[in-house]
Amino acid sequence: MKRLIQGVALSFCFILLLGTTLCFAGTTYDKVNKDGVVRIGLMYNSIPAAYFNDKNEWVGFDVDIAEEVAKRIGQEMGKEIKVERVKLNNKTRISFLTSGRIDMSTANMTHKRERDRTIDFSITYFFDGQKILAKKGLYTKHEDFVGKKIASMQGTTSEKNAINLLKKLGDANAEKNVISFQDEPSCFLALQQDKVAGWSTDSTILLGYAAKEPGKYELVGDFFSDEPYGIGLPENDSDWRDAVNFAIQDMWTDGTYMNIYNKWYGPDTLYYFPMTEKIEMWP
Template identity: 60%
Template sequence: MRSFKIMVLVAAMLTMAAASAVAGPTYDRVMQNKVIRAGITNQGIPFGFINDSNEWVGFDMDMAKEIAKRLGCKLEPTVVNNNTRISFLQTDPPKVDMVLSNMTHKRIRDEKIDFSITYFFDGQKFLAPKGKVTDPKQFANMKIGSMQGTTSIINVENYLKKLGNPNPKVIGYEGEVAMFEALRSGRVQAISTDSTLLLGYAAKVPGKYELVGDFISDEPYGIGLPQDDSAWRDAVNFAVQDIWKDGTYKTIYNKWFGPDSDYPFPLTEKIEMWP
């Protein structure tokens, strides 16, 4: 009889452990504390940046606030950059619960962290001084700036090799500010990363720079999440879908990328919706 009770107790403990594993530590902590720690860039105009009023704003900031609101939580933003946005999700415990930092969902990144469904659709282009580049083939023999720790720099190198330069001159910069300053100072002749980021920095000096050529890659942005917490991933996905469903997404999108915004960029895709 005693052994039977022990077996029942062990089975109950295993069931509880399994349930806890399904829920996951991030989901449990967020639901208990009602606080979401979100990693967001402060240099990625117009996704996350410091405006002229010294306020931390942007599309990603607004989306993070809305996700927190839908989950009944307070938002605590944390600054991340291209070198920390993944590592902050990998620490034990993670330093942040989610990352919205114009991060393309790539298979190689999915080996390290999890991602939400795509919440923004972009592509990579080149930005050059207005009128200086009439044919994208000219980029092959130019010095190009891009971003350290991103797929952008890999895409640029591969693209320039396809144009015929086996040893392209591509310089990686730690952040968007440094990359754009390299272009303004003439240290590079063009820069390349996601087109919306290029639009954001070009808008700081209207009429001086322009996007050149077609997209050289597709860049579907996902919200970075700690690995193997399906309950938390579902909660974020459901929140994003609800934000789209009731029209809030388009309100936020038009604020930053609509035809009357400083960074007009037409919305051409739809967020994946589950019945």
């Protein structure tokens, strides 16, 4: 009995110790400066934002942007900082930030107020909007999808938006008709095999997949929601947020941003997506 109490007391102490010592104190900026390492969260299944190419190299628009931001922050600190890439999916991209596993997440993240409760965002670094992808020649407008099934990814804003669109157009079964999958490949497979009439998410993602089989798919209708992408950052950490924001603005000013943009979304690419907006600039 005595031993048992001892044991329980010991394990209590252990848990408390673990809980207190491992909580990181101080700002992310100082930590990155001290360690010389920045941990960046990136998706691995999103073409052309962040994916593994045919040589199994991890490339994409988000990858280049994140590396460039890290490089510039390093220049400001006056030293080379190493980048550690961490794989994220839609399940892990927010909890990794809140728990401090990563310092920034460049992962197709729309800036949403609900999300802002637990994490912070940088200024918008990419402007996207939601559309519906469908087999070519079958549908012409959003109304055609009423009563049909639409694929989306679980845990994304586009899922909620698609339900709202169908509801607005008078679909009584909107909740049931939007089918949520765990990842983008599953959504595309479902569309490919006519399990769903359309797949709705951010249009650049749709373009990335449609380019797999050129001429078979098309985007239907206009944007039905704006999806401003921000880099996800730890909550209440303004030094770090400033550093990231300034890096993005500097990239825009000296033209590096457009170089990266054209590399992935320019007219010569499979994912041509004209740039119509402007990064928010602070004089």
